[in-house]
Every structure is written in structure tokens, then in C-alpha cells.
């Protein structure tokens with residue numbers, strides 16, 4: 001009754017887990033055929049830079065999706081924590097690096113509050129983080145009465161605009177390092193395993209003696225951390241903290257994660273696939289802009305893609321049961 | 322041949338890595354109870370799913386009442402008169418019995434309005450035809466599992482099914498409720514229905530079936546009238562080898578040390594003044610009807626539910642623990658509802674088995690995946706879980722094999738006290754015996770075991786002591802050899 005399908009199943013599971021990479025290649029070929037400017041080094045660099053900030057946020061979103069939750073406040077959290085860092089740096093003239101750390105801590109605090117509200121109080125993550133989205137936005141506006149803080153301290157320039165070996169952007173390296181760490185964490189540590197199992201069946205995880213609530217709260221805090229890091233990269237790249245920073249990141253991160261195959265129903269998904277998912281959507285919209293597609297149409301597309309990816313995932317999970 | 326209701330010809334079905342059904346040809350006579358038996362993973366459920374249009378066969382034909390049929394979706398099977406009483410009920414909890422019976426199949430008045438009067442009348446008649454007691458106006462939520470099953474059966478009848486398939490209908494019932502179910506099945510058969518009945522319980526098969534078909538590893542081994550086969554022969558046909566006597570009684574030395582004790586434990590509405598002493602090295606059975614508070618007692622001992630009064634002592638010390646600290650202190654629970662509490666269906670066999678005791682495969686704080694794999698394989702082999710590999714998702718395993726995975730999970734945790742809540746539900750005869758053997762091993766290693774079970778013969782043979790629960794109270798206690806099925810049952814009521 002047993003058939004040895006080890007190698008076959010490995011190939012199969014790779015193509016299933018990383019089908020997004022194939023899709024990305026096909027997309028790039030298609031856009032290039034329509035407009036060869038797409039392949040210019042400057043354009044590709046642009047795509048990579050844009051990918052890096054969203055993809056770092058997507059790490060947190062992917063983790064939350066894997067545990068069966070989500071965070072809609074991540075984008076505004078990026079905005080708020082960026083403002084906090086900029087404020088400490090420029091208005092209070094604290095050390096620039098210390099200011100960045102404070103920004104990240106605030107982002108983690110926001111995550112912690114999200115986690116406590118959903119896990120301990122029991123408000124559904126969707127509602128909690130929707131509310132938190134507004135709270136973050138309001139706080140950011142309060143701090144500066146919507147004025148942009150710019151320019152920022154020169155020393156933090158390296159994060160968003162620096163290069164390693166004069167070729168690879170520091171932020172891209174940072175993104176890849178964070179993804180590698182996270183992927184390793186998910187595959188090789190107890191915590192990572194717990195996250196998959198909590199997402200797969202929280203009740204069974206509880207009955208296996210896992211502190212489900214604690215891990216869920218921690219997931220929000222980790223997502224907050226990544227939002228904070230993304231904010232550092234973003235304000236450094238733009239050399240300013242702006243009220244529009246991070247807008248829509250939570251959705252783009254979700255599109256990326258779900259396109260990459262992270263299931264909205266929890267328990268499934270490969271970390272690196274989320275990065276390629278983000279890259280896919282960034283490349284797609286970059287291509288559309290190159291081809292002069294109306295930006296409003298692009299918005300429709302963005303929403304459409306999210307729904308499409310969610311739909312495919314929903315159908316896939318439904319059949320499996 | 323007019324009396325053949327179902328004829329299956331050369332049915333084959335393959336899943337990735339598994340041939341679930343291999344050239345199966347079976348004839349089922351109209352107006353009979355036809356039992357389908359076989360080990361876990363033999364292909365019974367798959368065959369049923371093909372018959373009811375959930376799966377399509379890779380090859381082979383289905384004839385219903387002599388006509389060739391191809392079911393692409395479940396509705397087509399329903400139209401051909403085939404109805405399945407699923408083990409997981411598909412009822413709307415907040416509606417009444419009548420509403421559930423006719424849901425999706427409403428009766429209308431001439432004015433095209435829903436005709437509740439007529440439906441209620443028919444529901445009443447259906448219920449009285451089955452000779453059971455059930456008020457058609459009760460909300461389904463409040464019904465016992467057994468009653469819900471009756472609603473499911475009525476639903477099938479109202480759809481004008483002529484063939485009713487029951488996949489392990491008895492797994493969640495207690496002895497008394499079983500009698501009712503048997504009554505219904507016989508009534509149905511006598512009024513001309515054809516019934517396909519899947520079960521792992523020998524008593525049932527011999528008490529109920531007219532004919533038996535045996536599946537083994539996806540192959541049809543034999544079909545015969547029940548009168549032509551003995552119990553032992555049937556088991557041999559199922560497992561393909563001879564088994565020693567059905568139950569193993571271990572004789573062990575129980576120490577005087579009380580390892581776990583409940584003192585006047587109460588919990589509003591479910592438990593009342595429970596006094597219980599568990600001695601190290603014993604196998605304690607808890608008998609009782611569904612709803613008697615057996616699972617609740619286990620939950621209270623493990624700190625899953627808070628108790629209102631009384632105390633729990635572990636090794637002489639009063640404990641106020643939650644479930645996690647209980648586990649850390651060496652208690653373990655194989656829960657009753659495996660799909661809900663025991664397993665993550667979309668995870669692999671390996672990840673499920675190692676979850677509770679994942680610390681065993683940690684090295685320098687990291688998971689040693691190779692070691693983990695070996696652990697999982699070892700348990701899969703020990704419990705004979707039928708699976709293509711340990712990387713297979715649990716949802717692709719047959720019901721009984723899923724149950725084995727839950728047991729493996731807790732064996733790996735190596736608990737001092739193991740509480741098994743209905744551990745043999747849905748498990749085949751061979752595996753049951755393996756489980757009894759495992760309990761014996763545990764005892765020999767100095768562990769202590771509590772078994773909650775609705776299968777009386779099982780408790781009577783493997784337990785050193787049986788306590789009986791009824792309505793949240795302990796109502797009796799028997800040492801091994803003292804109890805009988807009748808004595809225990811009379812206490813249950």
C-alpha cells in the first residue's frame with residue numbers, strides 16, 4: 001500500500017509552496033514585453049526598495065495569519081512609530097539611534113495592546129486592530145498636528161539609502177536577514193512549531209499544554225516590532241516622517257502574505273513566500289504605472305487582487321476539509 | 322435479480338500514496354442490514370463516500386436497483402434514494418426537530434406557504450413509526466447525541482431515501498441508547514429499507530446484521546450471511562492473521578501510595594461531592610452514561626475547569642493547578658473529541674505526535690528534525706498507524722488511525738498519570754488489543770491509568786477497579802472480577 005514518493009512529493013511541495021516565484025517571473029516577463037523600461041536597473045532597484053518596507057511588515061502579518069489572526073493597524077503603526085522616532089530625534093534632540101529604538105518600542109507597545117485586547121478581553125482581532133488603526137493615526141496627528149518632520153539626522157541615512165558593497169541597498173539586506181531569521185525561527189524552534197499548531201487548531205494546542213494566549217499576544221508584539229523596523233527604514237529613505245507614511249501597508253502586507261500562500265484560516269504558509277508575494281504586487285503596480293494605467297484603476301486592482309487571493313485560499317481550504 | 326438494491330462492480334479508488342479501494346465488487350440485498358467491517362484504513366468510509374457521491378471512483382460501476390448510476394455530486398446520490406447518517410451531524414442546533422427534518426425539503430400549502438402543520442404531523446408520525454420518544458418541537462441543541470442521531474435518521478426518511486448508510490453510528494452512544502438505535506434499524510429494515518451499517522463492535526454486527534462484507538487493505542475479502550461466520554473467523558478475515566484472546570488482563574502489583582485524590586470535589590451542575598482515590602500503578606475505569614460527568618471529572622482533576630468546592634491532591638499535596646501545570650507535573654489526557662481537542666487536522670502526523678513532548682527533540686534550543694522524524698516513525702510503527710508517511714496530513718487518515726495518532730501523542734509525553742477518555746472509539750479490534758497491551762506496558766513502567774469508556778466489556782476486563790458515575794455523582798465501585806455489565810448498568814440509571 002505504501003508508495004515511495006519522497007522525491008516526487010518534495011518537488012511537488014516546493015512548486016506548491018513557492019508557486020508565487022513562478023508567477024513573479026511570468027509577470028516580469030510579461031511587463032517587460034509590454035515596456036522594456038521595466039528591466040532598467042533603476043526601476044528594479046526601486047521595486048526592491050519598495051518591497052523591503054512592505055515585506056518587513058508582511059513578516060508580522062504572515063505570522064499573525066499563521067496563528068489565525070490579523071492586524072489592520074500595522075500601516076498606521078508604521079506611521080506613528082516613524083513619527084515618534086522623528087519627534088524624539090528632531091524636536092527633543094535625543095540621539096538618533098536611541099530615537100529609532102524608542103519608535104520600535106512604541107510599535108511593540110501598540111502590538112501588545114492589540115494582543116491584550118484580543119486575547120484577554122476577547123475582542124475579535126479584526127475589530128481590535130481596526131480601532132487601533134484610528135488610534136494610531138490620531139496619535140500621529142496629535143504629535144505634530146499633521147506637519148511633516150524633515151529633514152532627519154544624517155546618521156540614520158544609511159538604513160534607507162545606504163548600500164552594501166556599493167551595490168545592494170542596506171534595507172534589502174535587512175529584509176532578507178529578517179526573513180531568514182524568521183523562517184529559521186518558524187522551522188527550527190519550538191516557538192515556530194507552536195505558532196503553526198496554534199493556527200491549525202487552537203483548542204488542540206491548548207490540550208497539548210501550550211500557552212495559547214501568551215503566544216498569541218507575543219505574535220502581535222512581534223508584528224509590532226516589524227512595523228517599527230519598517231518605519232525606521234521608511235523615514236530614513238524618505239528623510240522625513242510624514243502622515244502618509246505606511247498608509248495601506250497592512251493591506252499590501254496581507255496581499256503579499258496571502259499571494260505567497262499564507263492561509264487566512266491559519267496554520268499554513270511559508271515565510272519566504274510572503275516576501276515574493278509582496279514583490280509580486282509591488283512589481284505589478286510598478287508595471288501598471290509604467291504603462292500609464294489610471295491610478296484609480298490601480299486601486300480597484302489592488303482590492304481585487306486581495307479578494308482574489310483570499311478567494312483562492314478560501315476555496316483551497318474548503319476543499320481540503 | 323430484483324432484490325439487489327446496490328451492486329458495486331470493480332470499484333477502485335486511489336489517493337496519493339494509498340490505494341484505498343482495489344477492485345471492490347459487492348452486492349447488497351434489498352431490505353437487509355448489511356454490515357461493512359474491516360480494520361482502520363481498510364476503505365469503509367471511502368466506499369461510503371463513493372456511494373454517496375462525495376468521491377468519484379477511479380474505475381468501476383455502481384448499479385442502484387439494477388440501473389447504472391454515476392454520482393458526480395452528493396445530491397445525485399440523494400435523488401437515487403441514498404442517504405448517509407454522518408457521524409458528525411449536520412443539524413442546525415437552534416432549530417426544532419421538525420424544522421431540521423424538513424430543512425431543504427419543505428412542504429408547501431396550496432397557497433405556496435410553508436405548511437408547518439403538515440410537517441409537524443409527518444414528523445410526529447415518523448418518530449412514532451420508529452417507536453421512539455421525541456418531541457418534534459424541541460430545539461435540537463438541547464438533545465442528547467442519541468436523539469440527534471434519530472433526527473438525522475428522520476431526515477433521511479423524509480428525503481424518501483430507500484437506502485440508509487450509517488458510518489459508525491454507535492461510536493458515540495452508550496449501551497442503553499444503542500438498544501434504541503438497534504430497534505430503529507430493525508424497524509427500518511422490516512419496512513423495506515436497505516441499511517449499510519459500519520461498526521467496529523462485534524456484538525453489534527452479530528446482533529444486527531443479515532449479511533457482512535469484509536474489507537482489508539482496500540480489497541473485498543468476503544461477503545456472507547451472518548449465520549455462516551463465527552466471531553473469531555470474522556476477526557481473522559478482517560485482520561488477516563489470528564489474534565490471541567480478545568482482552569488482556571494484566572496482573573500487577575498496585576502500590577498503597579495514593580497518587581491522585583479528589584476530596585468532595587463539586588462543580589455546579591456537573592459534579593457533586595466526588596471522593597476518589599487513585600493509587601499508583603492501577604488501572605481505574607470510570608463507567609457511566611454519556612452526560613454522567615465522567616469527562617467533567619477528568620477535566621476537574623486536570624484543572625481544565627475550575628471546581629467550586631473541594632480539593633484535588635497530587636502525591637498528598639493539595640494542588641490548585643491549571644491544565645498546563647498539570648501536564649508539567651506528569652498528567653496527560655487523551656481527549657474524547659479528537660477532531661476538536663486532539664488533533665490539528667491540517668498538520669502532519671509527525672507534527673501532531675510530537676507536539677506535546679516537543680522538548681524531547683530540542684537540542685541547544687532548536688528542533689532536531691531528524692530526531693523528531695524518528696520519534697514519529699517509532700510511534701507510527703508501534704501503534705500500526707496506516708499512513709503513507711509521517712509527513713502525511715492527519716485529515717487524510719481514516720478515523721481510527723486519527724485516534725491512534727492522538728494516543729501516540731500522549732504516549733510520547735510519557736505522563737505519570739494518563740487519562741484516556743473513550744480511547745477505543747472508532748478503533749478496530751486489532752488496534753484495541755494493541756492499546757490494551759500499551760496500557761499494560763504503561764503499568765509495568767510504574768505509570769497509572771484512568772480509562773473512561775462506554776464499552777462495558779472493555780472496562781470489565783482491563784481495569785483493576787471500576788467506579789460508576791451517574792448525574793455527577795459516584796454511585797458505585799467494583800474491584801476487578803466483582804462487577805458485571807448488569808450490575809453497572811443498574812447503577813448508571
Ligand SMILES: Nc1ncnc2c1ncn2[C@@H]1O[C@H](COP(=O)(O)OP(=O)(O)OP(=O)(O)O)[C@@H](O)[C@H]1O
Nearest residue numbers: 336341361362363364365366367717718719720721
Ligand atoms: N482524502 C484522502 N486523501 C488521502 N488518503 C485518504 C483520503 N481519504 C482516505 N484516505 C486513505 O484511504 C484509506 C482508507 O480510508 P477509509 O477512511 O476509507 O478507512 P476506514 O475503513 O473508514 O477506516 P476507519 O475504521 O479507521 O474509519 C486510508 O489509508 C486513508 O488514509
Ligand SMILES: [Mg+2]
Nearest residue numbers: 365366719720
Ligand atoms: Mg471510517
